[in-house]
Amino acid sequence: MPKYTARFTIDGAVSHGFGLKEPHTYEGSTEIDAKDDLRAYKSAIYKAAIMAAAGLSNPDTGNTKVTLFRLESESGAVNLEGKTVRVSCDEFSHIRMLADLKLVTKFKKGIKKRLASVA
Numbered sequence: 181m182p183k184y185t186a187r188f189t190i191d192g193a194v195s196h197g198f199g200l201k202e203p204h205t206y207e208g209s210t211e212i213d214a215k216d217d218l219r220a221y222k223s224a225i226y227k228a229a230i231m232a233a234a235g236l237s238n239p240d241t242g243n244t245k246v247t248l249f250r251l252e253s254e255s256g257a258v259n260l261e262g263k264t265v266r267v268s269c270d271e272f273s274h275i276r277m278l279a280d281l282k283l284v285t286k287f288k289k290g291i292k293k294r295l296a297s298v299a
Contacts (some may be wrong), residue, residue: 184212184258186224187244187250193236217251217258222295224248225265229291232269233284243268268288 187209193201210227214220229245235244248265251258276283 181213181215182220182253184214184220184224184254185250185252186220186227186248187213187252188228188231189247190231190235190247191238191241191247193238195236195245201236201239203240204254214266217253220251220253221260222260224251225267225295226266226291228267229269230288232267233273233287235269237269237271243270 194204249295
């Protein structure tokens with residue numbers, strides 16, 4: 181199965197403890213195994229949504245935003261033209277998911293359902 185690398189920009193926060201957080205933007209990447217470019221793209225969107233839900237929200241905006249800016253296969257970059265993906269999760273959603281872990285499962289299932297309809 182071909183291997184892909186998805187590269188993201190994460191606009192969130194960092195905390196040094198004491199309940200304080202500072203805005204923080206950084207880049208991250210993840211490895212994906214997929215049969216083709218479309219499945220790799222869907223998997224990258226799913227991982228972006230999970231990163232947004234798991235990350236600390238930026239105190240200036242109240243959101244964690246994850247942008248997929250590059251998807252690479254073993255044979256080179258996958259064309260994402262017209263397919264820029266930005267996923268965000270607000271602070272209220274973060275708190276709700278921490279309070280009720282069943283919401284995390286619903287969140288993941290909802291993403292998978294939406295991605296199933298992507299052609």
